[in-house]
Amino acid sequence: MKLPTELHSLAKKVLQLEAEAIQGVAAALDERPDFAQCVEAILARRGRVVVTGIGKSAHIAGKMVATFNSTGTPALFMHAADAIHGDLGMIQADDFVIAISKSGDTPEIKVLVPLLKRKGVPLAALVSNADSYLAQQADYILHAPVTREACPHNLxxxxxxxxxxxxxxxxxxxxxxxxxxxxxxxAGLHPGGTLGKQLYLKVGDLSRQNQQPQVSESAPLRDIILEISGKRLGATAVLNEAGELVGIITDGDLRRMLTAHAGRLDEVRARDILTPGPVTVEVDDFAVEALARMQARNITQLLVTEQGRFSGFIHLHDLLREGLV
Structure with missing residues (x-):
């Protein structure tokens, strides 16, 4: 068993080798025009991108297909071995095929390529060896040169x-x-889970479920306490006679007020203890934007406005309930 320091060094070496490999791929883009041409060719097709490979390349192909589908490029995975046993039928006339193979010379690929050529669909080869059989037969070469594997046996x-x-x-x-x-x-392709909610859930979707605590500038302390306590959001909006938002009063403001106005509580009005210029968020803003503002200011609720006028509250608990925190 290796020592922790040895394992740490080995892990860093693997990551460094893989980082260098990616830098090598980036440099290889400058050597040939195929990448840009491949993008243009895919955009010109009306079908799907069919990605194929065998072994570990098949797993990479599956991930590529998932990424394509989630970002607006319809795609299918076809295992290179299964393709010659019936799955080739999934390829349609207006599709585009990407074949992944490090060597570009595996037996399955050599059997598959002529069949793909017979289909008459464009073929891109994602290969390490740009002189391989697959690369020579392809219409486009996506060159991913690698000098050695991170595996100590280079296997x-x-x-x-x-x-x-x-x-x-x-x-x-x-x-x-x-x-x-x-x-x-x-958002339309990711409606489920936390990711989907980050992309479509609006502030108004949550704030409309809450009560709308509000008092006038001249409201006495008793009314303020009843409004905050009764509507259970830990705060109330303060509006002027024109119905315009002028401030907010929170539970914390009430506690601080007890010290500052001790002995004359019957004289306290909302205007005396409000915080002017409160942080707000619009009903049509995304809920994640409300979360970001709360986190930036270390607060637990925001006033919600609609076209500048008070509309309600959104609370941190609303965001917790939706799994956004």
Whole structure:
């Protein structure tokens, strides 16, 4: 068993090797025009991007497909071995195929490529060896050069799969940008879970479920306490005679007031203890923006406005309930 310091050094070495591999892929982009041409060719197709591979490359292909689908590029995974046993039928005339193989010379790939060529669909080769059989047969070469694996025996796919994965991500992001794929588009494809809520949940969706504690500037202390206590949000908005928001009074303001105004509590009015210029958020802002403002100011509630007028409150508990915290 290696010592903790040895394991730490080994882990850093692996990460360094993989980082260098990605830098090598970035440098290789300058050597040939295929990457940009590949992006343009995919955008010109009306079908899906079919990504194939075998072994560890198949796992990378699956991840690429997931990323493509979630960022606006319809995609399918096809295992290279299964393709020659019926799965080739998933490829349609207007599809685009990306084949992933470090060597580009595996037996399965050599069997598959002629069948793909017979289909007449464009083929991109994501390879480490740009002189391989796959690269020579492909219409586009996505070059991910790797000099050695991070595996000490230079056998287990490590740096090569990392390089392929990174290049696949670069391809997906370029397609995303080229399609003007927006935050709203992304939300439409990710409606579930915390990620979905971050992308579509609005402040108004939560604040409308809460009560709307509010008092006038001239409200006496008794009314302020009843409003805060009765509506259970820990604060109340303060409005002027025109119904405009002028401040906020919180539980903390009440406690501080007891010290500052001791002996003359019957004279206290809302205007005497409010905090002017409170932090607000609009009903149409995303809920995550409300969370960011609370965290930045270390507060637990925000006043909500609609076109500048008081609309209600959003509380940290609302965000906790939705799993955003």
């Amino acid at each position: 287990a796919p490590t740096t090569s799969t990392t390089a392929a994965l990174a290049l696949g991500d670069a391809l997906a992001v370029c397609l995303l940008e080229s399609r003007d794929f927006s935050r709203q588009d992304f």
